[in-house]
Amino acid sequence: xxxxxxxxxxxxxxxxxxxxxxxxxxxxxxxxxxxxxxxxxxxxxxxxxxxxxxxxxxxxxxxxxxxxxxxxxxxxxxxxxxxxxxxxxxxxxxxxxxxxxxxxxxxxxxxxxxxxxxxxxxxxxxxxxxxxxxxxxxxxxxxxxxxxxxxxxxxxxxxxxxxxxxxxxxxxxxxxxxxxxxxxxxxxxxxxxxxxxxxxxxxxxxxxxxxxxxxxxxxxxxxxxxxxxxxxxxxxxxxxxxxxxxxxxxxxxxxxxxxxxxxxxxxxxxxxxxxxxxxxxxxxxxxxxxxxxxxxxxxxxxxxxxxxxxxxxxxxxxxxxxxxxxxxxxxxxxxxxxxxxxxxxxxxxxxxxxxxxxxxxxxxxxxxxxxxxxxxxxxxxxxxxxxxxxxxxxxxxxxxxxxxxxxxxxxxxxxxxxxxxxxxxxxxxxxxxxxxxxxxxxxxxxxxxxxxxxxxxxxxxxxxx
Numbered sequence: 001x002x003x004x005x006x007x008x009x010x011x012x013x014x015x016x017x018x019x020x021x022x023x024x025x026x027x028x029x030x031x032x033x034x035x036x037x038x039x040x041x042x043x044x045x046x047x048x049x050x051x052x053x054x055x056x057x058x059x060x061x062x063x064x065x066x067x068x069x070x071x072x073x074x075x076x077x078x079x080x081x082x083x084x085x086x087x088x089x090x091x092x093x094x095x096x097x098x099x100x101x102x103x104x105x106x107x108x109x110x111x112x113x114x115x116x117x118x119x120x121x122x123x124x125x126x127x128x129x130x131x132x133x134x135x136x137x138x139x140x141x142x143x144x145x146x147x148x149x150x151x152x153x154x155x156x157x158x159x160x161x162x163x164x165x166x167x168x169x170x171x172x173x174x175x176x177x178x179x180x181x182x183x184x185x186x187x188x189x190x191x192x193x194x195x196x197x198x199x200x201x202x203x204x205x206x207x208x209x210x211x212x213x214x215x216x217x218x219x220x221x222x223x224x225x226x227x228x229x230x231x232x233x234x235x236x237x238x239x240x241x242x243x244x245x246x247x248x249x250x251x252x253x254x255x256x257x258x259x260x261x262x263x264x265x266x267x268x269x270x271x272x273x274x275x276x277x278x279x280x281x282x283x284x285x286x287x288x289x290x291x292x293x294x295x296x297x298x299x300x301x302x303x304x305x306x307x308x309x310x311x312x313x314x315x316x317x318x319x320x321x322x323x324x325x326x327x328x329x330x331x332x333x334x335x336x337x338x339x340x341x342x343x344x345x346x347x348x349x350x351x352x353x354x355x356x357x358x359x360x361x362x363x364x365x366x367x368x369x370x371x372x373x374x375x376x377x378x379x380x381x382x383x384x385x386x387x388x389x390x391x392x393x394x395x396x397x398x399x400x401x402x403x404x405x406x407x408x409x410x411x412x413x414x415x416x417x418x419x420x421x422x423x424x425x426x427x428x429x430x431x432x433x434x435x436x437x438x439x440x441x442x443x444x445x446x447x448x449x450x451x452x453x454x455x456x457x458x459x460x461x462x463x464x465x
Contacts, residue, residue, distance in 0.1 A: 011112060011336040012167040012347075017425045019102065020166050020412075022267070026094075026274065027154060027169055033278020034155025037358070040283035041290040041384070048291030056291050070237045079288040080363055083281035085232055085246035087359070090277045091180040092250020093270045100255050101264075103174045112330045113171060117178035119326025120354060121146040124318030128310035137306025141368045141379060143186045145314025145386070147360035150176035151278055153353050156391045160399065163409035164350075167339060172350050175323065183360045184247050191367040193239040200238035203245065206231045211252050214265075241367070282359055289362045290384065292377045299385070301378050308382035311365075315355045315386035316393065323351035341408055349397035355390030357383060 015023065047056045065071040065078070073081070104110040124145035132139050150173060157164060164172075210227055228249060236242035255266035263271070302308045327347055331338060338344065365379040398405070414423050 010339055011331055012165075012171060012339040012342050014412075014424070015166050015170055017421065019170070020422075022102075023166060023170050023173065025271070027173065029274050029278050030151045031154040031158045033275075033282060034151035034153070035158060036279055036283040037149075037151050037286050038155050038159075040286040041358070044287050044289070044291035045294065045384075049293060053293070060288055060291070069233060071233060076288045079285045080366060081236060081242040082232070083285050084359070084363060085243045086273065086277045086281040087246070087285075088180070088184065088243040089246035089250045090270060090274050091177070091184070092247040093253055093255065093266050093273075094177050094250075095181055095247075096251050096253060097255040097264075097266060097270075098174065098177050101257075103170065104177075108334075111334065112327060112336055113174040114178055115330040116323050116327040116351075117175045117182070119329075120148070120175065120319055120323035120351070121179060121182055123322025123325070124314030127314045127318035131310035131313055132306040135306030135309070137310065138369075138375075141307050141311060141365065143183075143190065144361050144365045144368060144379060144383065145311045145318060145357055146179075146186070147183050147357045147364065148176050148179045148319070148354045149356050149358035149360065149387070151282060152356045152358040152387065152391075153394075156353065156356065156395065157398075160395050163406055164398075165342070165405060165408040166412055168342070168346060168350055168405075171347075172353065175350075175354055179354075180360070183364070184244065187241045187364065187367070188244050191241055191364070195239045196237055199234050200240065203231055203234035203238055203240075206234060207245075207248055207252070210249060214252055214254070243363075285359060286362075289366070290358075290380065292380045292384070294381055294384075299381065302382045302385050305378060307369075307375065308378050311361075311379060311382040312386040312389070315357050315361070315383070316389050319355035319357070319390065320348065320352045320393075323354055324348045327351070341404075343401075345397065346401060349394055349401070352390055352397055353394035355394070356387045357390075358387050361387075 044056070047053070060074060060076040062075050063072050064075070065073050098104040103113060125142045128142045128145055129139055131137070132141075153172065153176075206227060210224070210231065213223065213227075228245075231249065232242055232245045235245035250266075253264075253266035253269060255264050257264045257267075302312060324344075324347055328344065330336065338347075361383045362380055365383060366376060369376045369379055412422055412424055415421065416423055
């Protein structure tokens with residue numbers, strides 16, 4: 001009877017050491033960026049809801065850029081189309097890495113998080129459509145509650161001090177990566193304006209040059225940065241959302257390591273660009289997008305207007321039910337077996353945390369209701385309120401199991417032999433046990449030596465002078 005169980009794949013089990021190290025480095029940067037994102041959102045809300053609110057609007061609407069190139073854009077527009085291209089560039093690298101070296105490279109292992117992410121996007125959209133159809137509202141915003149903001153979610157974890165085990169953090173990151181992929185597809189398919197085929201052709205030609213230079217291993221930021229700006233500008237003028245340029249370039253980078261390489265080119269560039277994305281691009285986007293008026297009328301509309309209520313319920317209810325339900329069904333009908341150290345309520349807590357849909361939700365809200373400034377602001381308010389409710393709910397659920405998480409996290413991080421490798425990854429290695437035996441013997445010898453010195457001191461003190 002035990003044989004079938006032994007062949008079942010572990011869900012939320014221990015990560016391979018290289019994957020764990022990569023995850024720790026990536027999430028450390030995203031957590032710092034998430035805290036900056038929270039601060040930027042708070043500053044934007046305060047700025048927009050004080051007597052200085054007129055200056056906030058003036059800065060948002062200030063135009064700059066070469067009009068001859070079709071790039072005379074407002075500051076808010078530059079933040080949404082320009083700065084978020086950096087964010088989606090990193091998302092493209094993450095997706096490429098996950099596909100060739102991470103959790104998504106094995107179709108069987110990838111099936112569960114992919115199904116969970118798809119359900120976690122389909123259910124919020126369905127909730128939105130049901131609410132707006134029943135209330136007679138516009139269905140244009142169906143995509144707004146489908147996105148997850150990984151930086152915001154990690155910032156919440158940092159604030160509440162919950163040290164999630166690496167498997168849960170990896171699950172959350174994989175969900176966000178797949179989520180970003182489908183958000184990219186949604187933006188490209190449903191929010192593409194009238195196409196300028198000349199500009200689109202130029203963008204594809206420039207991307208081909210970008211790919212060719214990468215294959216020829218041409219090095220130098222002074223080559224790629226100007227080329228990236230050309231690709232972005234052409235993509236923007238083509239009518240396709242400019243952030244797609246960032247994704248396309250990220251997907252072209254090689255993310256597998258060759259002999260003698262400690263890091264692949266994609267990993268190296270991600271390591272350099274991720275702080276720029278998390279620490280500058282995304283917080284600035286939040287600063288110029290999250291500043292909505294949240295007076296009594298606006299908050300009242302969040303809970304009464306079909307469009308805003310649909311977004312709120314999609315984030316809070318749709319995300320949690322979609323991700324948890326998809327995960328449970330996938331595990332139920334496949335060979336996956338939940339890690340015995342964890343429980344299904346842990347999965348539901350992470351699913352609730354994924355209801356924080358800040359950055360991309362704000363972007364899609366702007367695209368979906370472009371031309372209706374009042375409704376756009378109310379949709380943004382519903383994103384903020386929904387993300388806040390999802391964060392509070394997730395905090396409560398995670399705090400209920402915080403001791404379990406801290407115990408698992410401490411076990412993962414324990415490194416008694418101080419060799420830089422967590423002991424849990426060395427327990428099956430005979431050399432590890434020899435090192436540990438030597439360490440314990442050295443400590444015992446030191447303890448005996450101190451005991452002898454202490455005994456000699458006491459004897460000396462009792463002897464006559």
